[in-house]
Amino acid sequence: xxxxxxxxxxxxxxxxxxLAGFSxxxxxxxxxxxxxxxxxxxxxxxxxPDGWSLGAERHFAKGERKGVVVTCHGMIGNHFNMDLxxxxxxxxxxxxxxxxxxxxxxxxxxxxxxxQTPHNPTPDWSFDDHVRYDIPAxxxxxxxxxxxxxxxxxxxxxxxxxxxxYLGCNPEETRIASLxxxxxxxxxxxxxxFTLGTRLGQFLIKLFPYIPLHYALGTVAPYLFRAPIxxxxxxxxxxxxxxxxxxxxxxxxxxxxxxxxxxARMYQENTFNSEDxxxxxxELLPNIKTPTYLLTGVRDKVAPxxxxxxVYEQIGSSNKKLHIGGRKHGDSIDHCHASIAFSQHASQDxxxxxxxxxxxxxx
Numbered sequence: 001x002x003x004x005x006x007x008x009x010x011x012x013x014x015x016x017x018x019l020a021g022f023s024x025x026x027x028x029x030x031x032x033x034x035x036x037x038x039x040x041x042x043x044x045x046x047x048x049p050d051g052w053s054l055g056a057e058r059h060f061a062k063g064e065r066k067g068v069v070v071t072c073h074g075m076i077g078n079h080f081n082m083d084l085x086x087x088x089x090x091x092x093x094x095x096x097x098x099x100x101x102x103x104x105x106x107x108x109x110x111x112x113x114x115x116q117t118p119h120n121p122t123p124d125w126s127f128d129d130h131v132r133y134d135i136p137a138x139x140x141x142x143x144x145x146x147x148x149x150x151x152x153x154x155x156x157x158x159x160x161x162x163x164x165x166y167l168g169c170n171p172e173e174t175r176i177a178s179l180x181x182x183x184x185x186x187x188x189x190x191x192x193x194f195t196l197g198t199r200l201g202q203f204l205i206k207l208f209p210y211i212p213l214h215y216a217l218g219t220v221a222p223y224l225f226r227a228p229i230x231x232x233x234x235x236x237x238x239x240x241x242x243x244x245x246x247x248x249x250x251x252x253x254x255x256x257x258x259x260x261x262x263x264a265r266m267y268q269e270n271t272f273n274s275e276d277x278x279x280x281x282x283e284l285l286p287n288i289k290t291p292t293y294l295l296t297g298v299r300d301k302v303a304p305x306x307x308x309x310x311v312y313e314q315i316g317s318s319n320k321k322l323h324i325g326g327r328k329h330g331d332s333i334d335h336c337h338a339s340i341a342f343s344q345h346a347s348q349d350x351x352x353x354x355x356x357x358x359x360x361x362x363x
Contacts, residue, residue: 055111066098074157078110150177160184168284221249232301238339285314297335298326
């Protein structure tokens with residue numbers, strides 16, 4: 001009996017060590033091949049009273065500055081979301097066309113850090129924290145440091161959703177010259193993949209105070225391939241193998257318990273509410289009077305065309321525009337949630353449309 005227990009222990013320990021070694025080697029390989037950094041002109045930090053320091057990569061315009069643009073990543077993303085490199089960087093495209101770009105990291109991602117104290121030992125944040133604290137801090141700092149009165153905000157997925165919520169709650173805000181929301185829904189479409197993902201997230205937050213998604217995906221990133229099927233975030237054939245592996249390794253971040261719980265509740269109840277349920281962000285969409293450009297892809301499962309069409313109808317701005325990324329509408333491919341924001345196809349389809357929109361909004 002003792003011998004059997006000993007062998008089970010040895011085999012179990014050996015398996016764990018092998019898995020740990022495999023994970024470490026995979027991370028080293030992925031970091032060497034796909035983990036090269038972005039190249040901002042500088043990294044700015046914005047210190048908040050609650051202990052968070054928010055990071056923003058600042059890129060100065062090439063030539064005469066036409067305006068200042070803030071680019072904001074989605075949930076479980078970071079600044080690489082908008083600056084993947086290798087010819088599929090929204091940031092570099094805007095910079096080359098005369099715009100100063102602040103590529104921001106919301107709390108809990110990228111360059112942003114929490115100065116831990118006994119009162120906040122474990123990083124945790126919600127969607128509402130981005131709306132109530134991060135956006136005002138970025139607006140205050142960027143307008144001041146860049147010396148402008150207004151900025152353009154381009155958000156992907158949750159990066160656009162938080163601006164829906166902010167502008168809905170603050171209709172008097174004048175510092176946003178225009179909003180571009182790429183694949184940013186305000187309603188939810190039920191699917192088996194989403195349901196299973198939501199259930200898994202709810203299970204994990206019962207076990208861990210912080211979901212280490214980056215480490216898990218970093219292990220498998222070097223082995224991903226362009227299967228002719230896809231999940232809600234990506235239709236792999238829309239990305240090159242390099243784009244698929246690099247984006248998985250550098251973009252996808254860990255996320256907090258509160259953020260996971262809030263999005264799970266939104267999806268399950270088909271709501272767009274604050275964490276405590278007191279604010280219905282969906283009902284506030286008519287308050288948005290800011291010029292707004294909405295984009296999504298034909299293959300987008302997170303923000304399908306009908307979801308963005310609904311947002312378009314609800315937004316109160318008289319200056320608004322909607323584009324559905326697909327071959328029928330002049331694009332090179334039928335875009336998915338990922339490819340419309342960071343891919344070689346986005347550099348052909350999406351980025352020129354953004355420059356055209358920004359030019360139209362110039363005084």
